[in-house]
Amino acid sequence: MTEPCLKVSDLHVMYDLGASGFGKRKRLHAVNGVSFEIAAGETLGLVGESGSGKSTIGLSIMRLIEPHSGKVTLGGTDVTGVSRKDVRALRRRMQMVFQDPYSSLNPSMTVAQLLEEPIIIHRDVPKAERSAMVGAMLEAVGLHAGYAVRYPHEFSGGQRQRIAIARAMILHPELVVLDEPVSALDVSTQSQILNLLKAIQAKSGTSFLLVAHDLAVVRLMSPNVAVMYLGEIVEAGPSGRVYDAPAHPYSAALISAVPFPDPERQRTATRIILRGDLPSPMSPPSGCRFRTRCPFAMEICSQEAPPAVPVQGGGTASCHLHAHGPKLGGASLLPFIKERLTTPH
Ligand code: SF4
Numbered sequence: 321m322t323e324p325c326l327k328v329s330d331l332h333v334m335y336d337l338g339a340s341g342f343g344k345r346k347r348l349h350a351v352n353g354v355s356f357e358i359a360a361g362e363t364l365g366l367v368g369e370s371g372s373g374k375s376t377i378g379l380s381i382m383r384l385i386e387p388h389s390g391k392v393t394l395g396g397t398d399v400t401g402v403s404r405k406d407v408r409a410l411r412r413r414m415q416m417v418f419q420d421p422y423s424s425l426n427p428s429m430t431v432a433q434l435l436e437e438p439i440i441i442h443r444d445v446p447k448a449e450r451s452a453m454v455g456a457m458l459e460a461v462g463l464h465a466g467y468a469v470r471y472p473h474e475f476s477g478g479q480r481q482r483i484a485i486a487r488a489m490i491l492h493p494e495l496v497v498l499d500e501p502v503s504a505l506d507v508s509t510q511s512q513i514l515n516l517l518k519a520i521q522a523k524s525g526t527s528f529l530l531v532a533h534d535l536a537v538v539r540l541m542s543p544n545v546a547v548m549y550l551g552e553i554v555e556a557g558p559s560g561r562v563y564d565a566p567a568h569p570y571s572a573a574l575i576s577a578v579p580f581p582d583p584e585r586q587r588t589a590t591r592i593i594l595r596g597d598l599p600s601p602m603s604p605p606s607g608c609r610f611r612t613r614c615p616f617a618m619e620i621c622s623q624e625a626p627p628a629v630p631v632q633g634g635g636t637a638s639c640h641l642h643a644h645g646p647k648l649g650g651a652s653l654l655p656f657i658k659e660r661l662t663t664p665h
Contacts, residue, residue, distance in 0.1 A: 322359070322360070323396045324357040324359050325358050325359060325394070325395060325495055325527040326357065326358040326392070326394055326495050326527060326529065327357045327391075327393045328354060328356050328357070328377070328392050329390055329391045329392075329393075330353050330389070330390045330391070331351055331354045331380065331389075331392065332349070332352060332387060332388040332390050333349075333350045333351035333373070333377070333380050333385060333388055334349050334350065334388045335347065335350055337602075348601055348602055349601065350373045350376045350551055350601065351373045351376050351377055351551050352550075352551040352552050353390075353552065354373075354377060354552065354553055355553075356553065356556060358495070358527045358529060359527070360395075360525060360527055361521065361525040362527055362528075362543065362544070363521065363528040363529075363530055363542040363543065363544070364528075364530065364546060365530045365539075365559065366529060366532070366545075366546050366548060367533065367535055367538050367545060367547055367548065367574070368533065368547060368548030368549060369533065369549075369574075369598060370533065371601060372549055373548055373551040373552075374531045374548050375499055375500075375531055378416065378499050378529060378531045379416075380392070381529065382414060382416050383400075383404070384416075387400060394410065394413055394414055394495060395494055399414075408441075409442070412442040412493065413493050413495070414495040414497070415487075415488035415489070415491075415495075415496050416488065416496065416497040416498075417481070417484050417485055417488050417496060417497070417498050418499050418500075419503055419504055420504050421478075421480035421481040421483070421484050421504065421505075422480065424484055425472040425483060425484060425487075426472075427472050429471075429472075430469055430470065431458070431467055431472070431483055432451065432469060434483065434487055435457060435483075435486055435487050435490055436450045436451075436454060437487075438490055439490060442491055451468075454490070455468065457486045457489065457490045458483075460523075461482040461483070461485050461489075461516060461520070462482060462516060463482055463483070463486070476509075477504060477505050477506075477509065478505055478509035478513060481501065481502070481509075481513055482513070482516065485501075485513075485517065485520070489520060489526070493526060494526065494527060495526065495528075496528055496529075497528075497529045497531065498529065498532075499531045500531060500533070501517070501530070502514060502537060503532070503533070503534065510537070514537065514541060528541070535563070535574060535575060535577075535578045536579075539563055544556070544557065544559060544635075545558075545559045545562050545563075547562065547568065547571045547574065549570050549610055550598070550599065550601055550610075551609070552609060552638070553628070553638070554568045554571065554610065555567060555568040555570075555635065555636065555637045555639075556635050556636055557634045557635015557636065558633070558634045558635060561631075561635060562575075563578075565632075565633055567631040567635075567642065568637040568638065568639045569610065569615070569616060569639065570594075571637075572592055573593075573594045577591060594613050599612055606622055606623070607626075608621045608622075608626050608638075608639070608640065609625075616641055618644060620644055621640055626639050626640045626642075626643075627643075629643060
């Protein structure tokens with residue numbers, strides 16, 4: 321079997337929030353036992369509301385946040401097991417593009433300096449060759465090679481994100497974590513950047529982990545999707561199956577909020593409204609973390625965390641409905657979920 325580009329196994333990330341009143345440490349369990357894989361040249365979309373832990377996963381893969389436990393491997397290399405010094409060398413193989421192109425580029429550096437920096441850190445390349453690499457990379461992201469002498473403030477948001485992508489791609493990494501790469505941009509610029517990312521991936525074979533709250537963006541970019549709720553993946557699988565026949569009540573609610581481009585379809589679409597607020601990640605509900613907002617909650621849901629079980633059409637869902645409820649597959653569960661979630665009870 322081919323080695324996946326990225327393998328994340330049982331990842332736990334905790335934030336230490338300092339001492340509580342009784343001398344005990346307060347901890348926020350931001351990521352709770354997350355596992356997934358990304359094949360070489362593929363994209364996985366990680367979706368969820370703000371506070372679901374999806375950005376924390378991206379940061380801990382990069383070791384910008386230290387995971388509490390679990391394992392991350394990049395092309396078979398143990399990322400979590402290496403020393404902080406050796407992580408630096410691994411960064412040549414994995415890069416990150418952040419949400420805000422205004423703050424992610426050092427304003428005191430020219431574009432040439434920004435793009436040359438990773439080359440200087442990781443490779444021994446003569447100056448003339450570095451300049452040629454910078455020019456070629458700028459053109460690959462749709463910018464004029466002559467822009468290398470300019471500073472970030474001289475560019476629009478979309479152009480800055482192109483520069484950030486060029487910087488991430490210049491050493492041909494195996495993996496790029498894209499953390500909300502278009503959410504700070506206007507809609508027409510968003511589609512240009514997404515098309516650029518797709519074209520770059522087709523050429524380079526780089527794998528992407530796309531972290532986003534916008535499900536429409538993820539569907540466009542990712543053949544596979546994982547849905548997160550309060551630090552856990554509740555459903556994962558091929559995007560077509562998850563979007564058309566979600567097998568977890570939370571995924572069904574999230575997906576029902578995605579607008580249809582066709583106004584007639586939008587007019588007749590059913591929007592599933594969830595009850596209650598997102599519980600505090602400081603004290604998540606016992607058993608299934610979604611149970612306080614789930615209209616199907618059964619006794620077992622407060623007692624046992626649901627395991628990830630395979631669902632019809634591919635992928636998995638972590639919901640007791642599939643083992644203890646109506647035992648319906650993905651496609652047949654959707655109408656059942658919609659009926660219950662949209663009927664007052
Ligand atoms: Fe709802 Fe129970 Fe399924 Fe959780 S496990 S989503 S509470 S039915």
